[in-house]
Amino acid sequence: MNKLSNSLAQADIATSLHPYTNARRHEEKGPLVISRGKGIHVYDEHGKEYIEALAGLWSVAVGFDEPRLVEAAHKQMQALPYYHSFAHKAHEPSIRLAEKLVEMTPQGLDRVFFTSSGSEANDTVVKMAWYMNNALGRPEKKKFLARIKGYHGITVASGSLTGLPYNHMDFDLPAIPVHHLTCPHHYRFGHEGESEAEFTQRLLAEAEEVILREGPETIAGFIGEPLMAAGGVMPPPAGYWKGIEALCRKHDILLIADEVINGFGRLGSSFGAVHYGFTPDIMVLSKQLTSSYMPLAAVVFSEKVYDAIADNTGRIGTFGHGFTASGHPVATAVGLENLKIIEERDLMGNATRMGARLQEGLRQYADHPLVGEVRGAGLIAGLELVADKTSKRAFDPVGKVGLAAFEIGHEEGMIIRNVGDTLALCPPLIVTEGDIDEIVARMGRILDRTQDHVSKEGLV
Numbered sequence: 001m002n003k004l005s006n007s008l009a010q011a012d013i014a015t016s017l018h019p020y021t022n023a024r025r026h027e028e029k030g031p032l033v034i035s036r037g038k039g040i041h042v043y044d045e046h047g048k049e050y051i052e053a054l055a056g057l058w059s060v061a062v063g064f065d066e067p068r069l070v071e072a073a074h075k076q077m078q079a080l081p082y083y084h085s086f087a088h089k090a091h092e093p094s095i096r097l098a099e100k101l102v103e104m105t106p107q108g109l110d111r112v113f114f115t116s117s118g119s120e121a122n123d124t125v126v127k128m129a130w131y132m133n134n135a136l137g138r139p140e141k142k143k144f145l146a147r148i149k150g151y152h153g154i155t156v157a158s159g160s161l162t163g164l165p166y167n168h169m170d171f172d173l174p175a176i177p178v179h180h181l182t183c184p185h186h187y188r189f190g191h192e193g194e195s196e197a198e199f200t201q202r203l204l205a206e207a208e209e210v211i212l213r214e215g216p217e218t219i220a221g222f223i224g225e226p227l228m229a230a231g232g233v234m235p236p237p238a239g240y241w242k243g244i245e246a247l248c249r250k251h252d253i254l255l256i257a258d259e260v261i262n263g264f265g266r267l268g269s270s271f272g273a274v275h276y277g278f279t280p281d282i283m284v285l286s287k288q289l290t291s292s293y294m295p296l297a298a299v300v301f302s303e304k305v306y307d308a309i310a311d312n313t314g315r316i317g318t319f320g321h322g323f324t325a326s327g328h329p330v331a332t333a334v335g336l337e338n339l340k341i342i343e344e345r346d347l348m349g350n351a352t353r354m355g356a357r358l359q360e361g362l363r364q365y366a367d368h369p370l371v372g373e374v375r376g377a378g379l380i381a382g383l384e385l386v387a388d389k390t391s392k393r394a395f396d397p398v399g400k401v402g403l404a405a406f407e408i409g410h411e412e413g414m415i416i417r418n419v420g421d422t423l424a425l426c427p428p429l430i431v432t433e434g435d436i437d438e439i440v441a442r443m444g445r446i447l448d449r450t451q452d453h454v455s456k457e458g459l460v
């Protein structure tokens with residue numbers, strides 16, 4: 001992929017430990033050094049062009065060269081490059097962005113707390129819930145419900161909420177009280193012969209059974225991505241979220257929508273919760289919030305949660321939580337401009353239209369011999385590769401064929417992501433009809449070449 005004689009690559013190998021990378025393999029393989037971006041494309045240091053069909057890390061809504069975001073950062077850097085919001089301080093960009101998020105998010109979400117990453121935001125959610133329940137005099141109400149294959153980040157609390165073995169194993173996680181419920185993905189977790197409706201009912205019965213067994217008075221919150229993304233692009237079965245919402249209301253459990261990937265039009269609706277018709281108490285936003293041009297995340301929450309926290313004047317009385325960069329002026333200025341662009345150019349509407357084209361285009365591969373399931377909503381999609389279509393038998397070991405497809409993707413000039421053997425697509429919201437058709441065509445070539453590879457290596 002790159003030339004190890006290249007000094008940048010050598011310097012990288014000599015000095016870095018990469019996130020989500022096999023360190024020893026990286027020493028042999030070296031980095032793919034990306035040098036610039038334009039629209040939905042990025043270019044490596046040798047000038048090779050790639051369609052960034054995962055929008056970086058599911059995050060660059062406006063494309064890789066938006067001058068208005070550069071200008072917004074530049075202007076804010078000149079005016080006030082840094083200030084904080086501890087101890088009654090404030091600055092205009094974070095005030096204006098908070099106001100904008102309250103306006104854009106569903107009714108009832110009226111308060112905002114900023115962090116720099118999705119992980120920090122989810123740690124903040126955990127601590128807010130704990131703090132709130134201590135304030136309300138119910139210190140035992142501290143546990144969380146999450147789902148197997150859910151992704152909520154990698155810090156100690158958010159990593160505990162995540163339901164993926166490799167985020168737990170060898171890290172001594174989970175480290176907070178969390179129960180991972182069955183993953184709401186019918187294709188993989190449905191029983192033999194179980195309809196989708198029966199599957200939903202089973203999952204809701206399981207959730208209530210766990211709530212009653214643990215005691216509702218011990219459960220603080222239920223967290224989930226409306227459409228599970230990083231764990232393998234898995235839309236929920238019909239009726240799932242309405243049922244979970246009802247359980248949370250019945251048992252006084254905070255309902256937390258992790259919209260870090262779903263938010264701002266990704267599913268073809270403004271937010272994932274809107275897409276699936278439920279109202280969370282807390283929404284977690286990041287990634288497309290700034291198109292990831294600057295690190296920023298936001299916890300948006302209800303007045304009920306705010307009041308419980310604000311009224312906790314009994315002991316110390318100060319909400320002792322916050323980051324040096326909470327509401328960073330340059331990040332929030334860029335976020336505000338990014339959201340203006342999303343609105344002015346109707347990028348959410350574009351996601352609805354282009355999303356329909358992407359989903360339809362990819363459905364043609366449902367008949368491909370390698371493809372077990374094509375799934376997704378709006379501009380996020382997953383194609384699960386299987387060894388046997390009829391029995392849904394997975395490749396052994398899982399991930400080897402997915403990795404081969406990912407690498408073939410690079411050769412075909414398209415950056416995708418393999419989650420095990422599921423190939424994920426999540427292109428920038430600015431995609432055009434022509435871009436979608438090209439992405440679908442390249443995906444076809446990736447599948448065919450992967451099929452050849454599987455046959456040649458005898459991997460079935």
Ligand code: PMP
Binds near residue numbers: 117151152230
């Ligand atoms: N929640 C979700 C749903 C995510 O997809 C991610 C990141 N992929 C996170 C939280 C964590 O965000 P970060 O990497 O910014 O910590």
